Amino acid sequence: MNVLVLDDEKEIADLVELYLENENYTIYKCYTSEQAIKYIDTVKLDLAILDIMIKGKNGFEICKYIRDKNLTFPIIMLTAKIEDKDKITGLTIGADDYITKPFNPLELVARVKAAARRYTKYNDKNEEEKIYIDGLEISKEKHKCLLYDEEIILTPIEFDILLYLANNRGNVVSSEELFEKVWKEKYLDNNNTVMVHIRRIREKLKEDTRKPKYIKTVWGVGYKIE
Amino acid sequence: MNVLVLDDEKEIADLVELYLENENYTIYKCYTSEQAIKYIDTVKLDLAILDIMIKGKNGFEICKYIRDKNLTFPIIMLTAKIEDKDKITGLTIGADDYITKPFNPLELVARVKAAARRYTKYNDKNEEEKIYIDGLEISKEKHKCLLYDEEIILTPIEFDILLYLANNRGNVVSSEELFEKVWKEKYLDNNNTVMVHIRRIREKLKEDTRKPKYIKTVWGVGYKIE
DNA sequence: GAAAAAATGTAAGAAAATTTTAAGAATTTT
DNA sequence: AAAATTCTTAAAATTTTCTTACATTTTTTC
Numbered sequence: 001m002n003v004l005v006l007d008d009e010k011e012i013a014d015l016v017e018l019y020l021e022n023e024n025y026t027i028y029k030c031y032t033s034e035q036a037i038k039y040i041d042t043v044k045l046d047l048a049i050l051d052i053m054i055k056g057k058n059g060f061e062i063c064k065y066i067r068d069k070n071l072t073f074p075i076i077m078l079t080a081k082i083e084d085k086d087k088i089t090g091l092t093i094g095a096d097d098y099i100t101k102p103f104n105p106l107e108l109v110a111r112v113k114a115a116a117r118r119y120t121k122y123n124d125k126n127e128e129e130k131i132y133i134d135g136l137e138i139s140k141e142k143h144k145c146l147l148y149d150e151e152i153i154l155t156p157i158e159f160d161i162l163l164y165l166a167n168n169r170g171n172v173v174s175s176e177e178l179f180e181k182v183w184k185e186k187y188l189d190n191n192n193t194v195m196v197h198i199r200r201i202r203e204k205l206k207e208d209t210r211k212p213k214y215i216k217t218v219w220g221v222g223y224k225i226e
Numbered sequence: 227m228n229v230l231v232l233d234d235e236k237e238i239a240d241l242v243e244l245y246l247e248n249e250n251y252t253i254y255k256c257y258t259s260e261q262a263i264k265y266i267d268t269v270k271l272d273l274a275i276l277d278i279m280i281k282g283k284n285g286f287e288i289c290k291y292i293r294d295k296n297l298t299f300p301i302i303m304l305t306a307k308i309e310d311k312d313k314i315t316g317l318t319i320g321a322d323d324y325i326t327k328p329f330n331p332l333e334l335v336a337r338v339k340a341a342a343r344r345y346t347k348y349n350d351k352n353e354e355e356k357i358y359i360d361g362l363e364i365s366k367e368k369h370k371c372l373l374y375d376e377e378i379i380l381t382p383i384e385f386d387i388l389l390y391l392a393n394n395r396g397n398v399v400s401s402e403e404l405f406e407k408v409w410k411e412k413y414l415d416n417n418n419t420v421m422v423h424i425r426r427i428r429e430k431l432k433e434d435t436r437k438p439k440y441i442k443t444v445w446g447v448g449y450k451i452e
Numbered sequence: 453g454a455a456a457a458a459a460t461g462t463a464a465g466a467a468a469a470t471t472t473t474a475a476g477a478a479t480t481t482t
Numbered sequence: 483a484a485a486a487t488t489c490t491t492a493a494a495a496t497t498t499t500c501t502t503a504c505a506t507t508t509t510t511t512c
């Protein structure tokens with residue numbers, strides 16, 4: 001979990017860092033909004049803690065900057081206790097939560113955890129890039145392949161070949177193309193390596209040799225998944 | 227409930243003691259910061275009341291001392307009324323509340339009770355940071371690992387590796403990713419350090435070499451806990 | 453502060469799994 | 483039926499992981 005912490009009061013930023021590192025978060029600490037913007041542009045953040053009142057751009061503008069970039073991770077605002085409530089309400093638009101200073105560090109940690117939990121809960125469902133083909137389910141990140149909910153153990157090359165075919169569903173892919181995409185090197189002649197791998201994949205997918213269901217041979221051209 | 231009270235004005239410390247003892251708290255009263263540090267190091271405290279301005283180390287430094295030791299009990303600061311507000315804000319960082327002198331003793335008692343209540347509330351929630359995997363129980367904060375209620379002594383690196391895998395349960399983690407997350411430095415080639423640690427963890431978890439139950443090898447990709 | 457113990461890192465050979473090769477069999481097209 | 487292409491098989495080659503022993507570093511103990 002990458003957390004951005006922005007506060008021009010060095011002590012507060014340091015304190016937040018101390019507590020959150022203790023919880024195994026990776027902290028991107030900054031004392032200026034310029035620095036914060038640099039992190040927002042370059043790091044894949046999961047959460048931001050912003051002081052409302054800082055020199056230069058204020059926390060609210062940073063918050064707006066994040067939302068304008070269509071980034072959806074949670075934002076927690078820090079506000080001084082003195083500020084009046086209406087003002088705070090206005091400034092925390094776009095943020096998910098706000099905490100008044102001086103704050104109880106345990107409360108901060110608890111709120112960060114809660115926000116992170118909510119965020120990942122929503123995100124997990126969208127994140128998973130899966131391909132469904134009939135009874136076949138291919139999960140790219142997990143490097144997993146399920147056939148009617150039963151796991152099929154594929155070797156790295158087998159997995160890459162199946163994934164490439166699945167990603168190009170409906171199109172015929174030649175042995176040459178497959179080789180160059182999967183091995184990432186030039187295809188040399190009289191090489192039936194691809195063919196042997198295809199055969200093993202078919203075997204693992206329990207294909208009917210005569211009439212394969214998933215990987216079909218297009219005679220004289222290559223293979224395809226329909 | 228053990229409460230530390232630090233104030234070099236004897237009368238105030240005595241007053242606080244009087245009121246809090248009446249509420250059945252056990253008071254560790256001190257007039258100097260040296261004495262306070264001795265108590266912090268030796269007594270399992272539940273709350274501290276610190277005067278900001280005292281001879282020698284000031285209350286803020288004692289507060290920092292407590293937080294740097296990763297002690298999380300609430301701290302209430304006492305401040306003279308004259309001090310300006312911004313300064314107080316800065317100085318009360320890490321503290322949970324502050325009270326200006328002269329104060330109403332009943333208010334003090336009320337705030338102490340409130341702080342104690344919040345503390346136990348947040349703490350209960352955080353206590354539950356455990357991961358359960360079959361007969362394996364990993365306690366993040368306690369840095370402890372139990373296998374069927376029997377403690378498994380893991381070294382820091384071993385613990386971090388197991389925790390990372392457990393936190394990413396279901397996903398394959400490559401040696402490279404593991405190395406960069408646990409060691410926090412760039413992964414260099416022909417490096418089987420991770421592998422050796424995995425082996426040692428498996429040994430301690432009494433894994434069947436041929437068919438490990440917890441840490442599985444995903445050939446050509448990495449390791450995973452299912 | 454030195455000695456002992458524990459933890460971590462390294463390297464090399466063994467073991468296991470994957471990948472490639474090659475040659476004959478089967479299938480499809482002409 | 484002949485030619486072209488694909489399939490099958492098994493063994494050789496390669497890659498990756500495992501194991502082991504020992505060197506080095508860090509931590510603990512006295």
